[in-house]
Every structure is written in structure tokens, then in C-alpha cells.
Amino acid sequence: MKVISDASRILAALVLASALASPVNAIVVFEFNYLDAPGVGFNDFTQGADRRAGLSQAASYISGVLGPAYTATITLDVVGNQTNDTTLASASSNFNLPFPGNGFGSAGDVMLKILGGDAADPAPGVADGVVDWNFEDFSWEPLSDFQPGELDLISTATHEFTHALGFASDILQNGNSGFGDTPGNASAWSPFDEFVAFTDGSSIIDAGGVLDGAKWSAASIGGAGPAGLQFNGPNAVAAAGGPVYLYSPTTWLGGSSGSHLDTDFYQTGLGQIENMMNHEASVFEGLDIRQYTMIELGILKDIGYTQLVMMVPEPTSVLIVLAGISTCLGVRQRS
Numbered sequence: 185m186k187v188i189s190d191a192s193r194i195l196a197a198l199v200l201a202s203a204l205a206s207p208v209n210a211i212v213v214f215e216f217n218y219l220d221a222p223g224v225g226f227n228d229f230t231q232g233a234d235r236r237a238g239l240s241q242a243a244s245y246i247s248g249v250l251g252p253a254y255t256a257t258i259t260l261d262v263v264g265n266q267t268n269d270t271t272l273a274s275a276s277s278n279f280n281l282p283f284p285g286n287g288f289g290s291a292g293d294v295m296l297k298i299l300g301g302d303a304a305d306p307a308p309g310v311a312d313g314v315v316d317w318n319f320e321d322f323s324w325e326p327l328s329d330f331q332p333g334e335l336d337l338i339s340t341a342t343h344e345f346t347h348a349l350g351f352a353s354d355i356l357q358n359g360n361s362g363f364g365d366t367p368g369n370a371s372a373w374s375p376f377d378e379f380v381a382f383t384d385g386s387s388i389i390d391a392g393g394v395l396d397g398a399k400w401s402a403a404s405i406g407g408a409g410p411a412g413l414q415f416n417g418p419n420a421v422a423a424a425g426g427p428v429y430l431y432s433p434t435t436w437l438g439g440s441s442g443s444h445l446d447t448d449f450y451q452t453g454l455g456q457i458e459n460m461m462n463h464e465a466s467v468f469e470g471l472d473i474r475q476y477t478m479i480e481l482g483i484l485k486d487i488g489y490t491q492l493v494m495m496v497p498e499p500t501s502v503l504i505v506l507a508g509i510s511t512c513l514g515v516r517q518r519s
């Protein structure tokens with residue numbers, strides 16, 4: 185889920201992402217079932233074609249990142265009837281795998297198919313995930329011809345698809361698992377949850393799948409940056425050059441807490457680069473982030489996409505300009 189930015193955090197950052205990485209040799213194919221009625225949402229008579237093209241462009245970027253090592257056809261059901269006032273869009277994988285045993289094997293259908301091929305589909309013949317868009321409360325630019333007030337559909341679609349890939353925690357607010365197990369008892373969790381960590385970097389859930397309730401209670405609502413949850417996967421930590429912070433505001437925000445990079449920490453105004461997987465759009469209107477940061481590529485590797493193509497943003501193609509300060513993502517991320 186991605187929510188609209190708080191007005192107080194609207195950034196003056198101008199993000200110029202002149203070129204999406206080319207999806208050469210991409211063989212993970214995304215297919216969309218557009219389920220809106222004729223004239224509605226993605227089947228809008230005027231904008232529908234561009235909206236569908238925007239989703240395809242976001243999918244192509246992800247296919248390119250995954251690279252030629254993976255082969256799968258991912259089918260997503262798409263509707264444009266989201267009406268929650270503050271939610272831009274949402275997407276998720278379906279989960280049809282039976283209980284996989286205690287640990288971190290509770291992967292969604294999307295991830296299972298990308299990592300294991302179409303033969304690994306636990307529910308052949310049905311969609312692997314869902315996408316829901318809010319056209320009611322927001323004005324969207326489906327491609328790149330931005331008008332005042334328009335949000336970036338491609339950026340948000342990339343964000344949402346990334347959740348469907350498995351960039352999401354299964355830990356509920358009370359520390360229970362999705363299988364109903366309580367803290368202190370072993371359960372099955374998502375691959376992402378293996379790396380959800382306490383403020384000292386230690387894992388919240390041990391190798392046997394037992395969640396530490398005290399650590400979770402403290403860090404899940406610990407607040408910004410070092411006060412809250414971390415992601416301790418080795419690739420992500422290496423990319424960040426230190427701790428990676430997950431969004432863990434002092435008031436639990438269902439659907440956002442634990443499953444995003446920390447919007448309260450990764451802000452250009454605080455001297456940090458922003459990320460695709462912050463829980464908020466980085467700009468209130470106009471072109472938004474359309475590429476992963478190295479931290480996000482590290483997270484995707486950590487959760488299982490070990491063969492992905494580490495596409496370092498081109499220094500000349502991605503610039504963040506803020507109050508006269510230019511930060512090159514590529515240079516920063518190699519440091």
C-alpha cells in the first residue's frame with residue numbers, strides 16, 4: 185500500500201529519472217486481467233489505454249531488474265475501484281501455498297513462480313495476485329506527460345508490484361503470524377520476515393520461526409530511524425553501509441508499518457536519499473521515483489531474488505536536486 189504524502193512533508197525535490205533501465209532479455213512476463221467495467225478505471229474510454237500502458241511500463245522495469253535468470257508468467261487481476269481516501273493503490277500476491285512448515289517459507293504465488301518457474305504455481309489457472317487503484321480520489325498521469333496535480337502512475341505501480349514480489353512483512357500488529365501463532369510460538373513467515381530486526385540489528389524472529397514478543401512490541405512502534413525496526417539482510421546492509429530502517433511509526437499503521445523503508449528517516453531533507461519503497465509517494469505531484477535504490481535491490485536479493493540484475497542508476501540519468509544540492513544516486517550507492 186502506498187499513501188499520499190503528509191502535506192508537511194511535501195518535498196521540493198525534483199527527481200529526474202530520464203530513462204528506465206532497459207528490460208533486455210527480460211523473461212518474467214506480467215499479464216494483467218483488467219476487470220473494470222467498460223468505461224471505468226483501467227477500461228476508461230479516454231485514459232484506459234494509457235493507464236494500461238503505464239502498468240506495462242512499470243512491469244517491464246521489474247522484469248528488467250529480475251533479469252534473464254528467471255522465467256515466469258505472472259498474472260495479476262487489476263481493478264480501479266479503490267476508494268479509501270488516503271490510499272493511492274495497493275497490490276499483493278495471492279497465497280495459495282499450504283502451511284510450509286515453521287520458518288520463512290511462506291512465499292506468495294508471485295514469488296514462488298518467479299523463483300521456481302510456472303511449474304511452481306500452487307494454484308494454476310487462477311491469478312497470482314491483485315492490483316487495486318484509486319482513480320476516485322487522485323488525479324494520475326499514466327505515462328510521463330505531467331500536468332499540475334497529477335501523480336505518477338508508473339512510480340506507484342512499480343512500488344505496488346514490488347510488494348507483490350514479496351517486499352512485505354507478514355507480522356501482524358500484535359506479533360501474531362498470519363497462521364494465528366502468537367509470540368513465543370513457532371510459525372511460518374514470509375521470506376522478508378527473516379530479516380525484520382530489532383533496534384540492535386538482531387532478528388525479531390529466530391531461525392525456528394519463533395517471534396520475540398518483547399522486541400516486536402518495542403521496535404514495531406519505536407519510531408523513526410534507529411528507534412524502530414530494521415532490516416538486517418546482508419545485501420541490504422552492505423548497500424546502505426549500515427543499518428537499514430523499516431517504517432515503524434509510533435502509531436501502528438496497518439498495511440504500512442513493517443513493510444516499507446522508513447519514510448520518517450529516508451528523506452532528502454534529512455540528508456538521506458528517498459526510496460521507491462518508502463510508504464509515501466516522494467512528491468505530491470509530478471514525476472516520482474521510478475527506479476530502485478541499491479538498498480532495495482539488496483533487499484530483493486536478500487529475500488530470494490539472488491540472480492537479479494544489480495542495475496546501478498546511471499549518474500547522468502538520475503539526479504535528485506534539492507535546494508541547489510545535487511546528489512548522485514549512483515555515487516552514493518557505491519559508497
Ligand SMILES: [Zn+2]
Binds near residue numbers: 185343344347444
Ligand atoms: Zn507500499
